[in-house]
Amino acid sequence: MTRTHRLQARIALSTLSLMLTTSACVSGSGSQDSSDDPIVIGVSLPLTGDFSEPGKGVERGYKAWAKIVNDKGGLLGRKVELKILDDQSNADRVVSDYEQLIGRDEVDLVFGPFSTRLVVPSARVVEEYGMLFVEPAGAAPEVFTQGFENLFYAAPAVADDHYNHLAEYILAMPESERPKTVAYAAMDDPFAQGTAYGLKERLQKAGIRTVTDEVYPPNTTDFGNIAAKIADSKADMVVGGTQYQDGVNLIVALQQLDYQPKMAAFSTAPTEPEFAKAIGNKTEGILAPTGYTQKADYPSNKEFVEKYTKQYGKAPEEDEANAYTTGQVVAAAVEAAECASQDPDCQDKLVKWLRGNTVDTVVGPLKWDDKGRPQSAHMIQQWVDGEIQIVLPDAQKEADLVYPKPKW
Amino acid sequence: MRRGSELPSRTHGLLHLGALLAAVAVALSFPSMAPSPYEITVGIAILNYAVLSTSWNFVGGFTGYISLGHGAFAGLGAYGTGLLTAKAELPPFVALFVAAALVAVLAVPVGYAALRVRGASFVIVSIALVLIMLLVFQSWASLTGGSRGLVVPRPFPGMLRAEHHRTFYFLFLALLATALLSWWVIDRSRFGMGLKAIREDEDKAQSLGTPTYTYKLVVFVVSAAFTALAGGLYALWFGDLDPVFQFSILSGAYMVLMALLGGVRHLYGPLLGAVAVGYALEYAKVEYGDTPLHLVVAGLLLFVVVMFMPDGVIPAAGALLARFRRTGETSIREVTAAELRGRREQDDGTEVRGSERTTRGA
Amino acid sequence: MSAPQEAPEPEREPEPSLATAGLTKSFGGVTALDSATVAFHHGKVNALIGPNGSGKTTFFNCVTGMIRPDAGRVTYRGRDLTGSPPHRIARAGVGRSFQLCRVFPRMTVLENLLAAVRPGSLAGQLARAGGRAETERARGWLTRMGIEHLERAEARQLSWGQQKLLELAGVLMSEPELILLDEPAGGVNPALIDRICDLVRELNAEGRTFLIVEHNMDMVMSLSDHVVVFDRGRPIAQGPPSVIQSDERVLGAYLGV
Amino acid sequence: MPSLSLVFQSVVLGVLLGGLYALLAAGLTLYFGVMRVVMIAHSAFLILAAYLAWYAHRETGIDPLLTLVVTVPLFFAAGVAIQRLLLTRLRPATLTMMSVLLTFSVALVIEGLLGYAFSGTQRRIRLGYSSASIEFFGARVAVVKLIAFGMAALALLGLYVLMKHSRFGQALRATIQHREAAQLLGIDTDRIAGYGFGLGLATAAVGGTALSLDTTIYPSLHWHWIGPLMAIIVVGGLGSVPGAAIAAMTLGMLQSLLQLELSTTWAQTVFYVALFATLAVRPQGFFGGRLAQRF
DSSP states (O other): OHHHHHHHHHHHHHHHHHHHHHHHSSSOOOOOHHHTSOEEEEEEOOOTTTHHHHHHHHHHHHHHHHHHHHHHHHHHBBOOOEEEETTTTTTHHHHHHHHHHIIIISSEEOOSSHHHHHHHHHHHHHHTTTTTTTHHHOOOOGGGSSSSSSEEEEEEEOGGGHHHHHHHHHHEEEEEEEEEEEEEEESSSSSHHHHHHHHHHHHHHTTTTTEEEEEETTTTTOOHHHHHHHHHHHHHHEEEEEOHHHHHHHHHOOOOOOOOOOOEEEEEESSSHHHHHHTOOOOOEEEEESSTTOOOEEEEEHHHHHHHHHSSSSSSHHHHHHHHHHHHHHHHHHHTOOOOSHHHHHHHHHHHHHHHHOOEEEEEOOOOOTTSSSOOOOEEEEEETTEEEESSSSGGOOOOOOOOOOOO | OOOOOSOOOOOHHHHHHHHHHHHHHHHHHHHHOOHHHHHHHHHHEEEEEEOOOOOOOOHHHHHHHOOHHHHHHHHHHHHHHHHHHTOOOOOOOHHHHHHHHHHHHHHHHHHHHHHHSTTHHHHHHHHHHHHHHHHHHHHOHHHHHHOEEOOOOOOSOOOOOHHHHHHHHHHHHHHHHHHHHHHHHTTTTTHHHHHHHHHHHHHHHTTEEEEEOHHHHHHHHHHHHHHHHHHHHHHHHOOOOHHHHHSSHHHHHHHHHHHHHOTTTTTHHHHHHHHHHHHHHHHHHHHHHHHHHHHHHHHHHHHHHHHHHOOOHHHHHHHHHHHHHGGGGGOOOOHHHHHHHHHHHHHHHHHHHTTOOOOOOO | OOOOOOOOOSSSSSOEEEEEEEEEETTTTTEEEEEEEEEETTSEEEEEEEEETHHHHHHHHHTTSSOOEEEEEEEETTTEEETOOHHHHHHEEEEOSHHHOOOTTSSSSHHHHHHTTOOOOOHHSSSSOOOOOHHHHHHHHHHHHHHGGGGTTTTGGOOHHHHHHHHHHHHHHHHHHHEEEHHHHTTHHHHHHHHHHHHHHHHHHHEEEEEEESSSSHHHHHHHHHEEEEETTTTEEEEEEHHTTTTHHHHHHHHTT | OHHHHHHHHHHHEEEEEEEEHHHHHHHHHHHHHHHHOOOHHHHHHHHHHHHHHOOOOOHOOOHHHHGGGHHHHHHHHHHHHHIIGGGGOOOGHHHHHHHHHHHHHHHHHHHHHHHHHHHHBBBBOOOOOTTEEETTTTEEEEEEHHHHHHHHHHHHHHHHHHHHHHHHHHHHHOOOOOOOHHHHTTTHHHHHHHHHHHHHHHHHHHHHHHHHHHHOGGGGHHHHHHHHHHHHHTOTTOOOOHHHHHHHHHHHHHHHHHHHHHHHHEEEEHHHHHHHHHHHHHHTTTSGGGGGGGG
16 A cells, blocks of 8 residues: 555645646736737637537638738727637637636637627626627527626627518518418527527417427437428428528428428528538528628628638628628727727727717628617528529518419 | 555655645645636636546446446536526525435436446446436426526626636635545445445445445435536536536546546546646647547547556556566465466456346345 | 155254255246255255256355346245345355355455445444454454465455455355355365365354355365255255265266266 | 328338337447447447548549448448457456447547548538438338438348348357357357447448438537437347347337427437336346346
């Protein structure tokens, strides 16, 4: 047993030295503010793990924003510099990332992460350090009911409002022509469910019957049973609260059953560039809400699309645009408040300014209510003649909404 | 065990005590040495790992039963504490202990199903437990909030974040100390001797009169309760719960990896493993951020530990040390070829005996 | 069924120790124990012999609770133990060794013995293992086996023979009245066999009953007071060694006639 | 109340799903039978095979079914290698526990490497006949699901014939039932155990290809397969291939029917409810082999 004892002593010692190294190693940097230093902006993004694909899109949007700003001379005469950490799509990590960015790296500003699931915990950290939190991805209703005072969502509308234009369109139809029954299927995810249930609430209120309402976990890969239930209900309309791949799978499963609704709306998936190929080009008549279009003629959008395309060799999508919008919103506040630092007064000024002003962005002019909800609406797009085109609202439409939809 | 009572000299005991005191001193002064709250959160994360893997080691270390599902108990402790605070409006720290007690109660039927039969079924049940809890907590959204998550009210409203971290650092430290102390008490007790006998040879232990099933069940429940306490404390500290993160097989696997790496037969093994793995994770994140290779690294590490040093680094280091010392231990061995053969048969024979084992109720 | 030999009765009726009635166990289609009814004598050295596959080990496992019989009863000194779990049977005073010696390989020799101590109360459970009294008792047994100098070695470092002695010491530490030994001479050199025989005699003289399964006929015949012969899962003969040695059925069973 | 046609549709879907479960559970049972090993990495190899099929299809456009020509022998060899090079080196006394950790680590490595190579994005093979279906007594059955079921059924049939009617099969069954007895009969049980492992992993190759035809794949998907599969082999009785197949069909069907009334998530719990019920009531399994008794 002698050996065991000596060993335990050794272990205790090595533990000690390890802990010392930890503290020695993680201390270190820490910068003094001066007007020549770049403005450092901290971000945590899911660059690996379940949300890595959209996470990388958001990263590209942020980087494009920083490049465009720096090419024009920076903010307040200072260059901007992004410090991006990977949170591995994990809530523990996202919180420790923002702790690190704010506490150890002493960044001047922060941008939000991706995915509603990660927005709420990270918003809490940032809120408790009293910093402005503009985020590109937390659209679910829960984000805005936590009592955050420094949070702003940098997109046209929260999830529940995505289908507002479509709901108005349906309710404006003569009652005999309206779809009378609807089948809903939504992924168990605050954002995806939010979009479908926002529409459901409005349609139900108008007396349009819900005949099926399915919620499936994000890991669902086989949609045979869900599709069977929807097809069996023979609903006039199907609404999918979907992300990308589950939307594709659901549509393919519905097509396998030869289910032909008069109207079919799915969030996110139909606006992705890969969509048409993924479902074998049987896209006719599928509807989808979108917060962004490359064709929008807001002045900053033309610049964004052009420079982004030059930088990345392809046009930006919604994730990129929302990230870019976040940058624009923060930049507007910084220029108005003429400061960018962790100093509570400065952060306070930034928040106050955004509360009371409208910001012009690539998704149009944005203003927020006192909970940080943006006050605009999403456009509705439809696949018409093999191309996705804006059909609602009338002011922006590129084509007429086709109803009832042709067979797929 | 009569560890220490017959040492040729007392110096080793003193050295041990001194090192322990020094470690405690460092642990206690760490928050005031930390340059920013971030370092304290890293400290908390590592302490949390240490409590979890030490709790795991009540089952893994003593009985040799490897549970991959302890993440479920941590998640249940977290959700239990969160729900009791948020919905039943219990005071946070009352909720913490009530939740741990409830998890302990739940561990009884789980243990009943898992431990009644030996070996493989235990592992299967432990993994299944995580997966089923994930499904239940996702589906039962009206109670748990489902994928929208659950917000746990702050136990100390109005406390500044840095102060909040500091407080929880000491709470975690206290929990770790309690867990280590409990492990130590069991380790040197007759109960612990019985458990270790189960680890070595369950049939043999039972034939000597140890009520193996009861012993396993008791220690399983104790382990679950400590794990739930760690999970609950984490919930109070962290504030946001999401089933996907609370009920993850990976977190259970990390507990195993840490304990195994440090050495399951030693009091400080899991703690050491937690410090090493926790520190490595943090370091890897800061240095090599954004590749999914951390899974590969964790997998390879587990692989190396299982294949080459199943007793952990402490005995591996000890063996290395012994090789330098070259003590006269070989003199005990007087093995003949026939005896070697016999021993090999003995090993193979495990299966024969296994084939005649039966399931045993309480 | 059970056809006990009309062996010459001993002067006094022996007190029954372990006894079974109609004990049956089959694995799949193979019947390992076929309604075995047998009784052993208290205070004596009993032996159980029979060809390979005659059900001896299954019998051991059934009476010690390691496997549950399909039918039949097991009693020990009149107390019904059928279906009891092994630790209850151990606590009733029945200790056993295993066919291929089993010790706790990664525990020290002393710990191997301390693990056999059975605390009663909760406080006793949590009390420190290896108190003065039980350590002294453990050392007593180690000394008796002649392996006291190895007390702090891990059991796996011991030689095969030493492990056999350690296993016996462990069983004795659990204070059994009846000790079941499964092939105590298996794989052991002649000197050690003599040693084990001496130990059995001494311990028997001190009042412990033995039931030994053994292939070494010299050992069985020299050591035992009462021999039971198994074939195809049931006893075919029983009696003192002298009678068994000349029993035709026994010879038949062994030679496969 | 769901309509009759919907119930029938669900039964058909349940059978199709159960077939795949049966094949994969058969593999898991083989490992357990020959080595008493719970092979956690089974489903990780399943996903690996699906990725290989997807990758080959994306790069060259060949039909995913053709990848079987490569993956089946490859996986067989990998199975033999895992058994011979890794598992036999573990200490017999702790084999059951340590093998779980070992195969767990293999699963982690596979998942990590897949994530590294192909990112976490969900993938799906696009086939010309992806959305085609045929009518079957009023139920609509997707062609791809039928093909997947057909593959599973053929592979299971092949396994059955191999185990029942070949010398190797006899040796394998003997090894599963009683290793020592098999050794006494002159069977080289080490070699047989290696082949048994290879065979088990080959089922993952077939299953993975079948899976890739109709569903999305992503690196961490294997966790959602291993749970149900482990439940199936316990319910079916550890070590019994027919038991596993029956349990797979039953539970697959139950899951499909439960989805009529419950949400997808609740329906998935049927596997675990069955698992716990089995262990509490009848630990040796319901259809099963005598093997389970011993553990």
